[in-house]
Amino acid sequence: MAREQIYNFSAGPSVLPASALERARQDLLDYQGCGISVMEMSHRSAWFQEIFDAAKAKLKAALQVPDSHEILFLQGGATLQFAAIPMNLLAGGTADYAVTGIFSGKAAQEAEKYGRVHLAFDSASTGHDRIPPQEQLLLSPDARYFYYCSNNTIYGTQWHYVPEAAAPLVCDMSSDILSQPVDLSRYGLIYAGAQKNMAPAGLTVVILDKALAGQELPCTPQIMRYQTLIENDSMLNTPPCWCIYMLGLVLDWLESQGGVTGMAQLKRERARRVYEFLDNSRLFHPHAQPDSRSDMNVTFRSPSAELDEEFVRGAAARGLLNLKGHKLAGGMRASLYNAMPMEGVTALIDYMKEFEAKHHV
């Protein structure tokens, strides 16, 4: 099947805007008359420095990053930050972690190596189907930071408010960054693996309040020390050049679509349509509690694992790809990131209707 006939619901790496890929194709062998590809350039060249600075400036503008905060373009995935955050910010103290899914659970486990982790909430007992309201968060008085993951990619839940805590907020925004405006002045640090909603895999964006850097554990590797990375403008070593270039192209597209405000309207509408169908379905059931539902990853299942499998297979046959749920969650997952067109949502719902009519008894 050709790209035009496909809707890619992958949770990550995931769909990118076709216009960004087109521009990358034009530049692939010869970047704007340089005679070489971005992949072949020195990261110390003036050409690349320009790409780097532009991508950083575009991201700063798109997210209205305050001057108090620094943008870092790193490697190691979101997962490396599970360790980098406590090494830099916890340093033997206590931090509050709200565990509302697999990734926040992993982050809490990693942090235990570097200080005390206090669980502010844990939704494991209900299959990570909910986000706690503010009054259910157990905050410790001496916390160095409050950690949470704004969108639970695997189980399909999402925080629809910014938690209040005396300590700086630290947030894993891997699967909902750039999908809505965010007041970064309220955060000590946010981070995101790029492959969900920003760029190809290989880039991690960290945005942190510079005042928090420089208090790391002495054993912190140089390459994970925020202060050093800030001082070297993310170029202590070779940065993920190609991904940073791609991020710039994606941000151009984002701006043309109304920026994060435009994205917020679209994502709400995409998710609203799918949940509306699910709420009225006699075959499918959504996983997340209604007030905790994710706009980015919609998780649902049919009455049996066999039907789930048939659904996913039939979907792929008509170009609706990657609808299988994460192996830990089972069922189905439709990831509706920024680059998913509304036509993809319509095609998904049409297929679900057809499948339901065929299998409902």
Ligand SMILES: *Cc1c(COP(=O)(O)O)cnc(C)c1O
């Ligand atoms: C995918 C994901 C991760 C892991 O990202 P890697 O870049 O593979 O390390 C962490 N947190 C969230 C919320 C994710 O969606």
